[in-house]
Amino acid sequence: MAHLVIHKELVNKENIDKVLKICPFGGLESECDELLLTAGCKMCGLCIKNGPHGMITKEEDQTPVVQIDKSAWKGIAVYVDHSSSGIHNVTLELIGKARELASVTKEPVYALMIGHNITQAAQSLLKYGVDKVYVYDYPALQDFLMEPYANVFEDFIQKVKPSSILVGATNLGRTLAPRVAARFHTGLTADCTKLEMKENSDIVQIRPAFGGNIMAQIITPNSRPQFATVRYKIFSAPAPAANPAGSLEKMTIADDRLKTLVRILSVKEKEKVMDISEADVIVAAGRGFKTQADLDMARELADILGAQLACSRPLAESNWFDAKHQIGLSGRTVHAKLLITLGIAGKVQFTAGMKGSDCIIAVNSDPHAQIFDVAHYAVVGDLYEIVPQLITLCKEAKAHALS
Amino acid sequence: MDILVCVKQVPGSSDVEVDPVTGVLKREGFSTKLNPYDLYSIEMAMSLREKYGGTVRAITMGPPQAKQALLETVWMGADGGVLLTDRAFGGADCLATSYALSQAVHKMSSYDLILCGKQTTDGDTAQVGSELSEELGIPNIGNAISIKLEREGFITVTQNLDDRIVTAEIPLPCLVCVDGDINSPRLPSYKRSKQVPQNAFTSLTLKDIEDQDKTHYGLLGSRTNVERIFPPEKNADRKTLTGTSSELATQISDILKTGKFIG
Numbered sequence A: 001m002a003h004l005v006i007h008k009e010l011v012n013k014e015n016i017d018k019v020l021k022i023c024p025f026g027g028l029e030s031e032c033d034e035l036l037l038t039a040g041c042k043m044c045g046l047c048i049k050n051g052p053h054g055m056i057t058k059e060e061d062q063t064p065v066v067q068i069d070k071s072a073w074k075g076i077a078v079y080v081d082h083s084s085s086g087i088h089n090v091t092l093e094l095i096g097k098a099r100e101l102a103s104v105t106k107e108p109v110y111a112l113m114i115g116h117n118i119t120q121a122a123q124s125l126l127k128y129g130v131d132k133v134y135v136y137d138y139p140a141l142q143d144f145l146m147e148p149y150a151n152v153f154e155d156f157i158q159k160v161k162p163s164s165i166l167v168g169a170t171n172l173g174r175t176l177a178p179r180v181a182a183r184f185h186t187g188l189t190a191d192c193t194k195l196e197m198k199e200n201s202d203i204v205q206i207r208p209a210f211g212g213n214i215m216a217q218i219i220t221p222n223s224r225p226q227f228a229t230v231r232y233k234i235f236s237a238p239a240p241a242a243n244p245a246g247s248l249e250k251m252t253i254a255d256d257r258l259k260t261l262v263r264i265l266s267v268k269e270k271e272k273v274m275d276i277s278e279a280d281v282i283v284a285a286g287r288g289f290k291t292q293a294d295l296d297m298a299r300e301l302a303d304i305l306g307a308q309l310a311c312s313r314p315l316a317e318s319n320w321f322d323a324k325h326q327i328g329l330s331g332r333t334v335h336a337k338l339l340i341t342l343g344i345a346g347k348v349q350f351t352a353g354m355k356g357s358d359c360i361i362a363v364n365s366d367p368h369a370q371i372f373d374v375a376h377y378a379v380v381g382d383l384y385e386i387v388p389q390l391i392t393l394c395k396e397a398k399a400h401a402l403s
Numbered sequence B: 001m002d003i004l005v006c007v008k009q010v011p012g013s014s015d016v017e018v019d020p021v022t023g024v025l026k027r028e029g030f031s032t033k034l035n036p037y038d039l040y041s042i043e044m045a046m047s048l049r050e051k052y053g054g055t056v057r058a059i060t061m062g063p064p065q066a067k068q069a070l071l072e073t074v075w076m077g078a079d080g081g082v083l084l085t086d087r088a089f090g091g092a093d094c095l096a097t098s099y100a101l102s103q104a105v106h107k108m109s110s111y112d113l114i115l116c117g118k119q120t121t122d123g124d125t126a127q128v129g130s131e132l133s134e135e136l137g138i139p140n141i142g143n144a145i146s147i148k149l150e151r152e153g154f155i156t157v158t159q160n161l162d163d164r165i166v167t168a169e170i171p172l173p174c175l176v177c178v179d180g181d182i183n184s185p186r187l188p189s190y191k192r193s194k195q196v197p198q199n200a201f202t203s204l205t206l207k208d209i210e211d212q213d214k215t216h217y218g219l220l221g222s223r224t225n226v227e228r229i230f231p232p233e234k235n236a237d238r239k240t241l242t243g244t245s246s247e248l249a250t251q252i253s254d255i256l257k258t259g260k261f262i263g
């Protein structure tokens, strides 16, 4: 671990003014001609690189931190996200990724399944290449309840000691994973968009960060297990194998660990609504559209192509679209065969949710728009001129095909 | 019902970029605002206080200027707030943040309910609420869309859980993370902004909380470590289409035809 050191001999009013302007996080403050670090510091290093030379430096800590024994932790475990409607596909995607990661360190891949009457479902995971599915099957675990589920998760970690744990970033996963990670005082990285394995079993976790157009590479260097959550559709589910080799292991836990004062009063299945995550063809509109009425163009194009209409965050925020239509880090991830973006800048938080699409056609009037960095076809032009003509051409092509 | 609301000050805009050459962050100016998702939990706290009585206090960890976030919460109607600030807290990940918050909560007078927002717009992790409940050893529930008091010592919470809506009874004290977009947050009141008593706010530093071991906070107390920041990757094999609008429209429609998306 490193920390920042402020070299007092170089601190003067001029230097303070300079460096205060550089820090984007309010991580520095001045008090009576002194320069202090605050709770806002993110260790981004900007003040070191761009500030007055040598005034702030990064020093490794003198007292070496006790290194944990990583070899005592083995295996990559995937939490099985399931409900009465079955196992969530994100689980299979994570099993696929876990296998890739495990091949680097030659570790086993585990799945942890918690619930009631779940043996059959657990069995079905073996064909995706899980070495062992650990099953906690109790009536008290029928519905998701934080305390019993966290206790079971804890029991699993203590008995099996997996090095890494991957959890789908569903609403459920996003509350359960932090509860368990905090219990083990270990690291958890949310919504990773890329995972890689190091030889020393540290997982390299990559995600957009700092609320900006930036990616951060994060590791959990000295704690186990290391936790990461990943959204649906970021990775691909593996093909099922014909002769799975893995096995099921039935786990037991003391009854008092399954108790909670929380009581479920009712569970209502939500109506299944259109989900852009499943769409093959998508037309996505951004702030390049000046008024809500102009969206008719996008809608017409989408209709002709049999596409779903989606949007960037500002359009969901201004209620031109329901939030379910938003693509991106805080919206849905899509994996379309064809995605046409219209008037979208392509900030990382947006591209995090669509980069995986097979064919991306981006229309933007700014030749330097970032969306072009992920597009397969960069169309530099005005959507207000292009889209109406494109609609006409598509209509013609369709009519031609029918005749 | 006495409620604590956890709030955070976040950057006012997301125009932060990495310089591809120096790998350093660039941000135009430094503006801040109250995390938009916190507005829903503050509104929830206000309406619970209106219905059932009690107090609402805000708590935030951040640099000294994060006091602004508390002020705004009080202008919306909260009774007061606590700012947790110390340079020992700098560079904290979610775990170190929730631990510091739990220490501050221990210092505050008793509470029935802690409300958190769904997530922040800068970190976007949605983890601190759940981690805080674990540090405090109290039950928690996420993605709440409604909270009611129906039985002494319990609240009834309706929760948006992916493919289902779950209603559960949960004992107090507990922590609830409130979903986004579930109410219409009230605006800060100008009148209140003129009337806020000085003693509505308290500051806590490392010296004021029980566990003063620096290695439990900030960067030292963090378990995750940012190894590197970098600009997003670029797709190398892209085609740039140029020409007049009608030429561009024709080129796109040709791509669509070739890909069998139309015709």
Ligand SMILES: Cc1cc2nc3c(=O)[nH]c(=O)nc-3n(C[C@H](O)[C@H](O)[C@H](O)COP(=O)(O)OP(=O)(O)OC[C@H]3O[C@@H](n4cnc5c(N)ncnc54)[C@H](O)[C@@H]3O)c2cc1C
Pocket (backbone or CB within 6 Å): A211, A212, A285, A286, A287, A288, A289, A311, A312, A313, A314, A315, A326, A327, A328, A329, A330, A331, A332, A342, A343, A344, A345, A346, A347, A348, A349, A350, A353, A363, A364, A365, A366, A369, A381, A382, A383, A384, B014, B120, B121, B122, B123, B124
């Ligand atoms: C933590 C966090 C999470 C976020 N999550 C998401 C998310 O999930 N999804 C998301 O979308 N955003 C998200 N954002 C916001 C994101 O950073 C951007 O602000 C947002 O994506 C911008 O939307 P936009 O591209 O539509 O708008 P703008 O940035 O305003 O871009 C509009 C684009 O339209 C172009 N344009 C204008 N007029 C025309 C025209 N006539 N013809 C063609 N092009 C035109 C402009 O050149 C510009 O590139 C998040 C931000 C943060 C900090």
